[in-house]
Amino acid sequence: MRIVIMPPFDREFFGTDRLDLAATNLFDLVGQLDALAPGFATIAQVRATFAIDGVVTHDWASPLANVTEVILLPRVGGG
Amino acid sequence: MNKLHISTIINGDAQEFLCDPTATLLDVLRDGIGLTGTKEGCASGDCGACTVVLDGQMVCSCLVLAAEAQGRTVATIEGVAEGAMLHPVQRQFLEHGALQCGFCTPGFIVAAKALLDRNPNPTETEIRYWLAGNLCRCTGYDKIVRAVMDAAAELRQERMPA
Amino acid sequence: MNAPQKQDGFQVVGTRPVRPDGVDKVTGKALYGTDFKAPGMLQGAVLRSPHPHARIRAIDTRKAEALPGVKAVVTGRDFPSLQSLIMAVGESASDIVHVARNCLALDKVLYEGHAVAAVAATSPEIAREAAALIEVDYEVLPHVLGLEEALADDAPLLHDDVFTKGVSPRPDKPSNASMRVEMGKGDVDAALAGAAVVVSGRYTMEPVHQGYIEPHACVASWNADGQAQIWCSSQGHFAIRSLTASTLGIPQADIRVTPLEIGGGFGGKTTVYLEPVAMLLSRKAGRPVRLAMSREDVFRASGPAPGAVIDVRIGADADGMLVAAEVDFKYHSGAYPAITAHSGVSSAVGHYRIANTRLIGWEVLCNRPATKAYRAPGAPQVNFAVESAIDEIAGKLGMDPLELRLKNAVAPGDPQTSGVPFGMIGWIECLEAARAHPHWSAPLGPNQGRGVAGGYWGNYGGPSTASVSLGEDGSVLVTTGSPDIGGSRAAMAIMAAEVLEVPYEKVRCTIADTASIGFSMVTGGSRVTFATGKAVVDAANMVKDTLRERAARMWGVAAADVEWRDGAAHCTGGDKAGESMAIGTIAARAIFAGGPVSAEAAINAAGWLPGFGVHICDTEVDAETGQVRVVRYTAIQDVGRAIHPDYVEGQMQGGAVQGIGWALNETYIYNAQGKLDNPGFLDYRMPVASDVPMIDTVMVEVPNPDHPFGVKGVGEVPIVPPLAAVANAVARATGVRMHDLPLSPDRVYAALHPEG
Numbered sequence: 002m003r004i005v006i007m008p009p010f011d012r013e014f015f016g017t018d019r020l021d022l023a024a025t026n027l028f029d030l031v032g033q034l035d036a037l038a039p040g041f042a043t044i045a046q047v048r049a050t051f052a053i054d055g056v057v058t059h060d061w062a063s064p065l066a067n068v069t070e071v072i073l074l075p076r077v078g079g080g
Numbered sequence: 081m082n083k084l085h086i087s088t089i090i091n092g093d094a095q096e097f098l099c100d101p102t103a104t105l106l107d108v109l110r111d112g113i114g115l116t117g118t119k120e121g122c123a124s125g126d127c128g129a130c131t132v133v134l135d136g137q138m139v140c141s142c143l144v145l146a147a148e149a150q151g152r153t154v155a156t157i158e159g160v161a162e163g164a165m166l167h168p169v170q171r172q173f174l175e176h177g178a179l180q181c182g183f184c185t186p187g188f189i190v191a192a193k194a195l196l197d198r199n200p201n202p203t204e205t206e207i208r209y210w211l212a213g214n215l216c217r218c219t220g221y222d223k224i225v226r227a228v229m230d231a232a233a234e235l236r237q238e239r240m241p242a
Numbered sequence: 243m244n245a246p247q248k249q250d251g252f253q254v255v256g257t258r259p260v261r262p263d264g265v266d267k268v269t270g271k272a273l274y275g276t277d278f279k280a281p282g283m284l285q286g287a288v289l290r291s292p293h294p295h296a297r298i299r300a301i302d303t304r305k306a307e308a309l310p311g312v313k314a315v316v317t318g319r320d321f322p323s324l325q326s327l328i329m330a331v332g333e334s335a336s337d338i339v340h341v342a343r344n345c346l347a348l349d350k351v352l353y354e355g356h357a358v359a360a361v362a363a364t365s366p367e368i369a370r371e372a373a374a375l376i377e378v379d380y381e382v383l384p385h386v387l388g389l390e391e392a393l394a395d396d397a398p399l400l401h402d403d404v405f406t407k408g409v410s411p412r413p414d415k416p417s418n419a420s421m422r423v424e425m426g427k428g429d430v431d432a433a434l435a436g437a438a439v440v441v442s443g444r445y446t447m448e449p450v451h452q453g454y455i456e457p458h459a460c461v462a463s464w465n466a467d468g469q470a471q472i473w474c475s476s477q478g479h480f481a482i483r484s485l486t487a488s489t490l491g492i493p494q495a496d497i498r499v500t501p502l503e504i505g506g507g508f509g510g511k512t513t514v515y516l517e518p519v520a521m522l523l524s525r526k527a528g529r530p531v532r533l534a535m536s537r538e539d540v541f542r543a544s545g546p547a548p549g550a551v552i553d554v555r556i557g558a559d560a561d562g563m564l565v566a567a568e569v570d571f572k573y574h575s576g577a578y579p580a581i582t583a584h585s586g587v588s589s590a591v592g593h594y595r596i597a598n599t600r601l602i603g604w605e606v607l608c609n610r611p612a613t614k615a616y617r618a619p620g621a622p623q624v625n626f627a628v629e630s631a632i633d634e635i636a637g638k639l640g641m642d643p644l645e646l647r648l649k650n651a652v653a654p655g656d657p658q659t660s661g662v663p664f665g666m667i668g669w670i671e672c673l674e675a676a677r678a679h680p681h682w683s684a685p686l687g688p689n690q691g692r693g694v695a696g697g698y699w700g701n702y703g704g705p706s707t708a709s710v711s712l713g714e715d716g717s718v719l720v721t722t723g724s725p726d727i728g729g730s731r732a733a734m735a736i737m738a739a740e741v742l743e744v745p746y747e748k749v750r751c752t753i754a755d756t757a758s759i760g761f762s763m764v765t766g767g768s769r770v771t772f773a774t775g776k777a778v779v780d781a782a783n784m785v786k787d788t789l790r791e792r793a794a795r796m797w798g799v800a801a802a803d804v805e806w807r808d809g810a811a812h813c814t815g816g817d818k819a820g821e822s823m824a825i826g827t828i829a830a831r832a833i834f835a836g837g838p839v840s841a842e843a844a845i846n847a848a849g850w851l852p853g854f855g856v857h858i859c860d861t862e863v864d865a866e867t868g869q870v871r872v873v874r875y876t877a878i879q880d881v882g883r884a885i886h887p888d889y890v891e892g893q894m895q896g897g898a899v900q901g902i903g904w905a906l907n908e909t910y911i912y913n914a915q916g917k918l919d920n921p922g923f924l925d926y927r928m929p930v931a932s933d934v935p936m937i938d939t940v941m942v943e944v945p946n947p948d949h950p951f952g953v954k955g956v957g958e959v960p961i962v963p964p965l966a967a968v969a970n971a972v973a974r975a976t977g978v979r980m981h982d983l984p985l986s987p988d989r990v991y992a993a994l995h996p997e998g
Contacts, residue, residue, distance in 0.1 A: 007660055008423045008587075009408025016410055047330035048581075052662040059703070059846040074660045075423075075584045076335075077700050100367075116277035117270015119505070121455040122537040126923035129455055157270035170268040174260045177888030180728035180896065182267030183274055183456040183505025205932075212932040215923060217453045217506050218728060219892055220899030221931040 091159025294916025355542025456505020545614020691975025768955025849948025868991025901964020
């Protein structure tokens with residue numbers, strides 16, 4: 002599964018904008034990303050949004066089997 | 081500081097109060113008498129949220145000393161409706177959705193009523209300039225101006241002999 | 243005008259009934275921030291820094307404490323010691339330490355107006371007098387206000403623990419650049435080199451304020467047992483609860499926040515300034531304490547929107563296809579890190595198909611109040627630069643500016659800047675509606691020019707809780723935790739009435755305190771009608787299912803044999819077929835068939851869609867005075883589906899006029915000493931009724947398939963296009979392109995008379 006990491010998370014945490022990981026769901030993925038970049042999990046809950054195969058989701062428990070791409074992007078603040 | 085004893089008529093009822101010589105009419109209406117419909121947006125006479133009518137004259141109550149109300153009549157938003165009957169300006173504000181947050185609304189309604197009391201047939205431009213002392217940040221004024229125009233039409237209709 | 247009209251098979255959706263809270267608000271009965279009083283309440287005052295940047299050596303509060311009538315004095319030292327903790331506040335995130343320090347400075351003041359200490363006393367006069375008796379020993383430090391000045395190597399540093407995020411390798415020295423965001427694709431330089439036309443320019447503006455008419459205010463009461471109540475107006479009382487609890491280090495359940503009516507927010511009331519301070523004062527005094535800002539306080543110390551310096555280069559081929567765009571902008575973050583650069587980068591050119599882009603945004607700390615969200619935060623500034631440049635390209639190519647935009651517009655399925663594809667957006671429909679609008683082809687008068695601009699905002703969904711319950715008479719109560727700033731109670735009631743097929747007037751809507759309903763995110767991000775609306779619809783559907791099930795049990799038939807229609811259960815099978823039971827009848831007997839009828843939905847709503855808008859503006863420019871007058875204005879927007887069209891139009895009209903103010907008049911003016919010179923409505927000149935014409939609106943409806951009624955967020959989009967729409971109109975009226983907002987008379991005059 003391709004993980005596309007959008008700015009600023011690529012440089013802020015991972016030093017790359019592409020990773021290849023297998024994860025059962027987004028909780029699992031966030032855990033793996035946190036192992037790569039300690040501290041990521043804490044901020045993921047407040048700053049990150051995930052799109053699974055092009056669809057933004059808030060359900061981190063949804064299974065990632067058969068998913069080809071997860072995009073990690075910043076949550077955009079609104080007024 | 082010695083308090084002043086002031087006798088006034090507010091929304092048709094005799095009202096007495098004690099106030100500091102420096103207290104504004106807005107302070108006394110809101111904090112002394114509990115008429116919180118009149119709002120404070122700036123305390124400098126720039127926003128019109130505190131608009132009341134003093135002896136028939138539209139004023140910013142933040143710029144009037146409470147002591148100046150001695151022997152005079154004050155009309156606030158709380159007195160615009162007649163009992164349970166909304167004034168046409170109030171009704172038209174509701175019909176048009178001419179309020180969003182509603183904070184500036186009392187000032188606008190008092191000011192609009194004051195306009196229509198003296199000019200039952202204002203043009204759009206006259207309404208816009210009359211209300212230019214009242215700030216609204218939510219509506220862009222469009223629906224407010226339309227509400228006032230329709231309230232004016234309604235009032236003219238009411239006043240026509242049967 | 244308000245006669246209900248049936249539309250698209252809906253009974254109530256799309257009608258314009260009177261809002262449930264309307265009479266309270268036109269008669270002065272509604273209670274806003276400063277209207278609430280608690281028994282025995284003290285009045286507070288806040289001492290604010292006169293310096294834009296200074297170290298606090300010592301604070302002596304003894305004289306203030308000795309003043310008769312003073313019951314409590316607090317400083318930043320009264321906050322518990324805090325660990326850095328990033329918390330979600332609305333959709334943005336803040337470090338709780340910064341939130342606390344912004345409420346009361348600890349070691350340093352970072353802007354003029356930064357709160358330093360606070361007093362509670364038996365009268366406001368005594369509180370103010372006591373605040374003035376507090377002696378603060380400041381070591382004044384050099385300050386910095388400008389974006390590029392703050393990035394200079396020798397600039398005064400605001401924080402020694404802020405390192406630029408978003409750069410690699412991670413910097414080892416602290417910086418006033420709190421974040422850099424870069425996105426892009428392709429080869430910009432090569433594409434620009436091959437372009438038929440390239441325009442470039444530097445666009446600037448100073449911060450502007452949201453300008454809500456109601457200043458911030460709250461009452462807090464913290465009991466000896468640790469439990470507290472807060473009454474305040476805000477865009478989200480759950481956010482007030484979490485921020486207050488976190489900054490004070492107490493459990494959220496110990497704070498009950500009751501929402502008062504809110505007098506405007508626009509993003510600026512999504513944080514705490516006063517509540518934790520009022521809590522500290524209340525604990526010390528043992529009594530409820532009111533804190534309220536003056537208008538000057540609001541300007542000096544509550545969050546404005548960032549000013550900006552934006553460099554743009556955009557190229558097109560001879561047919562008007564955009565081939566490359568380079569945008570590099572810097573936004574004021576103010577005293578503490580903000581995160582609007584994200585949205586600026588992602589919305590800069592996301593409305594066009596451009597193969598080669600380089601988009602860079604910087605957040606810059608400086609000695610100004612911490613910036614806060616203001617309607618589509620981060621988007622209008624960069625949109626002003628991009629849409630001005632697009633207009634210039636159209637001019638150079640001799641193309642109609644709407645045709646140029648149509649040619650390059652993104653459509654559903656096209657990738658957003660983030661790579662995630664756009665869903666069912668209505669941008670092309672908006673551009674076509676603009677082209678078809680009579681305004682676009684109307685003749686212009688002398689000295690007039692017509693400008694057009696388009697833009698979008700991503701909107702949001704997020705968590706909301708709503709309950710729907712029935713009175714014993716079958717009337718319907720909707721309860722949410724989403725403060726109503728612009729008529730959302732009406733939208734909630736309409737949606738519940740639509741689901742239950744009952745008259746709108748049978749439904750009433752309450753906004754409950756934090757102890758009376760589950761969590762909801764702030765009223766912001768244009769999310770309430772979408773996300774809280776979804777929760778209301780879910781809860782109403784649960785109630786409908788319960789009613790069918792109860793009717794089935796009363797009739798002794800299977801639930802499948804009962805259908806819901808026109809606010810009643812109808813039996814379609816068994817020996818009761820043909821009978822019906824109205825909602826009131828079922829509700830009256832419900833407790834004998836299972837209990838009261840009530841349902842709560844708690845969701846995290848996804849499936850929101852961006853909203854797009856196109857604004858057309860006619861201006862008339864007086865060359866003698868430099869004054870610009872907006873003479874005609876039309877706002878066109880894809881709203882998905884308008885639940886209550888009056889309040890949708892109202893969002894569009896209000897956003898447009900805020901944008902007109904931003905374009906023509908509004909600006910923060912700081913002097914060389916770092917002090918704000920215009921902290922009042924006289925000199926911070928927002929539009930008044932006589933400044934603007936009617937704002938014509940066209941609601942384009944491309945329904946959102948992920949909302950039961952098709953809703954898209956509408957509140958923020960309308961402030962995105964106006965800055966460029968106005969500036970483009972001025973450029974066409976005068977033949978002079980101006981790059982610096984606001985287009986105030988002195989600047990326009992100077993541009994028209996370069997000889998002086």
